[in-house]
Amino acid sequence: MRDPASVKQALESVAQGKDIAGAKVGDMIYFRSPTLTILKAAVPPKFKTPPHNHHMWAVIGVCDGQENNTFYRRSGKTLEKAGGKDLKTGDTVVLGEDAVHAIENPSDRPMLAIHVYGGDFLDTSNRSVWNPFTFEEHPYDFKLIMDYARQLMAQ
Numbered sequence: 001m002r003d004p005a006s007v008k009q010a011l012e013s014v015a016q017g018k019d020i021a022g023a024k025v026g027d028m029i030y031f032r033s034p035t036l037t038i039l040k041a042a043v044p045p046k047f048k049t050p051p052h053n054h055h056m057w058a059v060i061g062v063c064d065g066q067e068n069n070t071f072y073r074r075s076g077k078t079l080e081k082a083g084g085k086d087l088k089t090g091d092t093v094v095l096g097e098d099a100v101h102a103i104e105n106p107s108d109r110p111m112l113a114i115h116v117y118g119g120d121f122l123d124t125s126n127r128s129v130w131n132p133f134t135f136e137e138h139p140y141d142f143k144l145i146m147d148y149a150r151q152l153m154a155q
Helices: 004-012 142-154
Strands: 018-021 024-025 028-031 037-043 059-066 065-075 078-088 092-095 100-104 110-118 128-129 137-139
Touching: 028 065, 028 142, 059 065, 078 092, 128 142
Parallel strands: none
Antiparallel strands: 018 024, 028 037, 037 110, 059 092, 059 110, 065 078, 065 100, 128 137
């Protein structure tokens, strides 16, 4: 990302958020269609997600802070770790349609990023989330993700 400070300033000018797991999460949709979604993601300090997929390509650019990604691949009915990438301010990552990942903000301050998805990100009908402790696959469910996130952050 060439100018993360300018992107951050543009994203913050329309800052909104909701309280999730005791922290302010500021995901905001800027554009949504069946073939493209652009959103601002504000990830609270120490927040962690379970492994999940998107079933569409994605480009993530960190404007401020850090996002650690752990990548997984299917192994029978479960997952196995397949590497990772730590993104800092100005870094980007491209995820393929078949990517399975978990994210973590290891910092004591919020992380701000812009996400671009090659589809309707809010259509979760064919997506999955995995139990982060057993790697059992489940249909994507926001409440389940937040339950797992709380458990991960309590460790």
